[in-house]
Amino acid sequence: KVNDYQKNYGEKTSMHLSSNILGLDTEPFIPEFILALPWLRDLTISSNGLKGFPKPSLWKSNSLNKIRASSNEISELDFSGDITPFLEINDLYFDKNQLTSIPDQICQLKKLETFDISENTKIKRIPSDLYRCENLRKFYKSGVQLCNMPVYVQRNDTVSILKYLQERAKQSTAYYSVKMLLMGHTGRGKTTLLRNLINEQSQPKLYDEVTLRI
Numbered sequence: 627k628v629n630d631y632q633k634n635y636g637e638k639t640s641m642h643l644s645s646n647i648l649g650l651d652t653e654p655f656i657p658e659f660i661l662a663l664p665w666l667r668d669l670t671i672s673s674n675g676l677k678g679f680p681k682p683s684l685w686k687s688n689s690l691n692k693i694r695a696s697s698n699e700i701s702e703l704d705f706s707g708d709i710t711p712f713l714e715i716n717d718l719y720f721d722k723n724q725l726t727s728i729p730d731q732i733c734q735l736k737k738l739e740t741f742d743i744s745e746n747t748k749i750k751r752i753p754s755d756l757y758r759c760e761n762l763r764k765f766y767k768s769g770v771q772l773c774n775m776p777v778y779v780q781r782n783d784t785v786s787i788l789k790y791l792q793e794r795a796k797q798s799t800a801y802y803s804v805k806m807l808l809m810g811h812t813g814r815g816k817t818t819l820l821r822n823l824i825n826e827q828s829q830p831k832l833y834d835e836v837t838l839r840i
Contacts (some may be wrong), residue, residue, distance in 0.1 A: 644694075645672070647744050648675075649677055656674075661680055665689060666698070667694050675699060677701070679695060682709040684730060688714065697722040700723040709734060715735055717739060718742070724746065726748040732756070735759055740765075743766065752775045775791075
């Protein structure tokens with residue numbers, strides 16, 4: 627069936643499929659013939675009851691420019707694996723879905739100009755490296771309240787938000803130490819765990835004791 631579609635639509639560069647019932651319950655979540663189109667640039671698949679969205683590595687086209695997947699039921703964007711097919715994307719519309727987070731890999735889309743996550747009220751954070759999307763000029767997030775950014779910054783325009791993220795990244799420093807409190811009864815492996823964490827060689831147990839060590 628995919629081959630039949632390719633014969634009829636194989637050279638398609640644009641597909642507008644809004645308000646159908648194309649959503650699948652399992653990956654790849656949309657009909658495979660769409661993923662197999664080698665020259666696809668512009669896809670509109672809004673209002674199709676999508677439960678998820680295909681990861682970038684599943685797309686055959688490396689020319690994708692615009693994707694509109696608004697008004698669906700997408701709860702997660704999986705950008706794991708090869709994201710090469712998405713590297714030419716300028717516009718991503720995932721507004722009015724049920725997203726809970728934004729994948730960090732979105733920051734690798736250097737040509738991204740428009741990114742819409744409006745009305746995904748469960749999103750509470752955006753990737754700290756979003757400023758690396760240096761061409762991003764339209765970041766729509768109406769109805770989204772972020773907890774990793776001051777409210778006064780969220781009210782600013784896209785350029786100001788990205789500048790804030792960039793300045794925050796410059797001021798941050800790596801911290802390679804951590805305090806850990808281990809408490810509990812004897813013989814539960816606390817000392818062994820601690821020594822493994824700090825690369826100490828385990829010593830034979832000489833006596834029973836309740837361990838309290840920081």
